[in-house]
Every structure is written in structure tokens, then in C-alpha cells.
Amino acid sequence: MKSFLENTWKHRAHVIMALPAFLILFFIMYVPMAGLVMAFKNFDFSKGIWGSPWCGFNNFKFLLASKNTFFTMTRNTLLYYLLFTALGTFLNVVLAIAIDQFLFKRLAKTMQTIMIIPVFISYAAVQFIVYAFISTDTGIINNTMGANIRFYSTASWWPLILTIVKMWKDVGYGSVLYMSVLAGIDTELYEAAQIDGANKWKQIIHITIPALIPMITVMLLLSVGNVMRSDTGLFYQVTRNSGTLYSTTQVIDSYVLNAIFKNSNFGFTSATSFFQSIVGLLMMLFANGVVRKVSPDDALF
């Protein structure tokens, strides 16, 4: 203990340097964690979190009683997570390999620059772009096809629309990470394979993809903790928060955001938040545990 204190004193400069970030994390991330006790309270704004009376598991009873709302948004959250993660990872890898294999490097770089741009556009702006394509009267899709589809009031279209928008926005950027791995593969491996008579496909399957596996693992692992969280902007902005679409577009995060604005139903919402945080934590621990078994080097902790 004494030596620990001595060590800390010797490193007091480092303690001071770490302090600002420590404090910001404390006030922005750690204190709200304590706020999760709201889930077990009958929250009243005027009494504050600590002053509100306890109510045991009452809020969670609401959750289960309101089957539709809760199950729909949980289902949507999970399914979109699975869809976006699976399809996103697949497309990231395919695009990274495609660009890597393309021999006209200058051209590839220019194309890549354009592919990455969408990630830098906020959903508040993306929303207007999507509108230009799918609005009923002025939308490009309805006009070129001579159709009259009312996208903004037809829930069944949205899984497709949201997937396209999400992939449009993120795949170009997501592939950069994988490309950086590909750039690190020793070219001698390919040359050796060529001498052994392996064609391009064989090289990709036996050299390129195995080289990407660790990065894919880490990225999936990192994403698993967010299984209950969504890209709020996608579900809140792009759908214009339209109530008629909720059956396919409402996710936990957008529900909570709405509840905050309506200033209502905090018991239900806090129980949902609690559920969201706990599931996230468990998934993260689980995923990390699995990875630590399979390949310890890629585990996060």
C-alpha cells in the first residue's frame, strides 16, 4: 500500500494529466449510470431521482403488460441490429477486397473518396435527401416509375428503405478499416500462391479472408455490446418520426427519445432503459468471454 502511494506520488504529474478526462467521464458517463435506479422508482421530476419514492418492480410490470409497444420495439431493435451487422460486415469485406483487387489504384482512390462521403452527412440532412427520392408527389422513385406509392405511410417499405440508407451511409467508411488490414498482407504470400498455381479466387479464399478474420472478430465483438442500441438518427430522423410507421421503425432508442420530448411515461421508459443497459452489458461480457476462449489475442479485456 505504501509503495503504491509512493508510486502514485512519484507519478503525480500523470495523475494530474489524467484528471480532466477522468472528471468528464465521471460526470457525463458515470453519474447517469446511478440514474438507472429510476427504473425502480416512481419518478417525479419535482422530487428528483433520489427523492422519488421506490416502487419495486412496478415499472417492469408495465413493460410486460404493454406487450405490443415493448415487444415491437425490442424486436425491431434486435432484428435491425442483426440485419445491419450481418449485411454491413459482409459488404464492408466485399468492398474492401474489391477495391484492394482493383489494379487502377488512382481511380480506386477517387471512387473510395466518394464512397466515404455519406458517412459525414448527418441524419438531419440525410432525411431531406431520402425525402427527395421517396416522397409521394415529388419523389424521384414515384416519378420515374410513374407510381404513386405512399412510402411515408406504408410501414412495410421501411425495413428495405432503412437498410438501403444505412448501407449507403456506412459501408464505404466501414471498408476502410478492412482495407488497412489488406494493405498489411505480405505480397510474397500472394506470389508464392501464384507459383503454386492458385488463381485469384483461391488466393482470396485462402489468403485474403483468413487475414481479415481477426479484424472481423474485433469489430463484431465491439458491436455486440450495442445490440440494444440503434443509430437513433436513422430511426428518428429518416422516418420523420412518423407514428404510422412505428410497427417497423420504432426502436428502443427512438422510443426513449420520444418519451423524453413528450415528458411522459417515465416509469415505463426508465424500465426500458434499464433493460437496454443490462442486456448490453451481458452481451458484451458474453461476447468477450467467447472470443477469449476462441482467440485470446482478440479479446477486449
Place this chain on the structure above:
Amino acid sequence: MSKRKGNAADLAPSKKEKKGIGQYILGFFLFLYTLFCGLPILLVFIAAFSDEKAITQNGFSFFPEKWSLAGINSVLRYGSQLLTSYGVTIFVTVFGTFLGLLVMSMFAYSISRKDFRLSKFLSIYLLIPMLFNGGQLSGYVIFTSYYHLKDSLWLLILPLCVTTMNVIILRTYIANSIPNELMEAAKIDGAGEYRTFFQITLPLLKPSLAAVGFMMATAYWNDWQNALLYITTDRKKPLQLLLINIQKSIEFLLNNANVPASARAAMGGNIPQYSSTMATVLIVIGPIMIVYPFFQKYFVKGLTVGSVKG
């Protein structure tokens, strides 16, 4: 990635490999995907310079019947608000990015000191928020009714300021790319801890700072959620919130056919129209698109070196 540009030979494939028909097919698909990514953005440009009537009658189009500057001009009607919002967004972006980079790199530097025993605790402390967090609702309640920061710019700055991922990227860069001997040598030469950090480590950290900084700046520039949750005064509205407000007022007009004509007239120039809305979008996303190509090489490199974890 590190190839020098401006060399005509780069346009041709490298000598060793022949470009077969496969290369052209691959190129074709990549080109299609590039169009898929680029065309929606091009549409923003085109719509911003399209004639309003052409859009209302024929819909949005890549080939508008008539071009017009009216959209861009009418954006100036938002005039002072647009200017204010630009100011707020720029301030938050610049201040937040610099603050974040400073405190995160100091933190990353501290926890990468090998004989610093507290660093183990600090690393865990850093990691926990990635595993577990309080969620939006309790954040909202804490920030507004305990910190009393409603309508404060701090709530646009602090929540995006320190993120676990970015600290890890910086720490990995320090551990892998900055030789420890260098810092030892500085110490032997009599430089204090702070001087070592600011004069040796920080300059060497530049590529990683550029990468992380650019990603942070984009996050700040594009942040709409905190603004929507916390900012109420016009004077403090960032650009993204302005965009959201425009959309809301369009919706209001669409959903309320019975808004009296006099009220419409009173709103006069403020009734947002297609071309002027797109012009606003263009003005909001423009700066990032102009700056981004200059940073591209940094964040590709920064991501490469920092990879994901240490």
C-alpha cells in the same frame, strides 16, 4: 496508400500484374457503387439550384427543366439565424475537438506509462463506459435537473468530448509508434513530465491526432440529438437543429391545410420550399465535404496504426 500522387504511371496497373477482362468488370461494379453513393449527394446540389416550380410540378430530378439561384438566395432569408447557427456549430466543433484531443491524449499518455501503478485502474475506469451506460433518459434527467445545464452549450460539447474508443486509438499509437527511449532521453535531459508530453509526445502524436480529431469534428458538426434535447434559445441553435426546425415547419404547413391565409402571408418568406431547403442542406453539409478530402489520408493512416485495440 502512401503512393505519391501526380504520377501518370499510377494510372496504369503495376507492371507485374496484367489487367484482364476481370479488372474491367470489377471496375464497372465499383463504378456502379460509386454512383450509388455519389448520386444522392449530387441531387442536393442540383435541387438547390433548380427552379422551385420545376420541382413542385415535376418532382425532384437530376435534369431539372430550369435552373435557378432563387433557392440559394432565399436561404439568405434565414439570414442572421443561419449565420448565428454557423457560428455556434463552428465554435462547438473547434472548441470541443481541441478540448477533447487535449484531455484524451493526456489521459492516453498517462495510462501508457509503464511503471505507473494507477494506470491499471484508470484503464478499467476508461473501459467500463463502453460496457455499461445510463442511457438517454437518465442522462437527460441528470444533466437538466441536477447539473442545471439545460440550454447550455456545454451539453453540446462535453458528451462527445471523451470517448473510450478514441482514447484507446491514441494510447495504441503512443505504445506502438512513439519509442519510449525518446521520452526517457528527454527526462534525462532534464525536461519535466509536462514538457516531455507537450514538446515530444504531442508533436509525434500528430497523425493519430489528425485522424481522431477529424472524426470528432465530424461527430460535433453532425450532432443533432443533444441539440434537439437541450437547446431552446435561437441564439444557441446549431446548424443541425436549424435543419430539423425547417423540416418541422414544413410538416406543420402540410398537416395544417387550414392555416389561415393571413397567417401564411405573415410567415411570408419563411415558408420553406424545396429548392431553398436543399440549399440549406447544401450549406450545412458543404464544409465537411470540402475539408474531408484533405483529411482522408490521415484518418486512413490513423485507423491503420491505431487499429482498434491495443
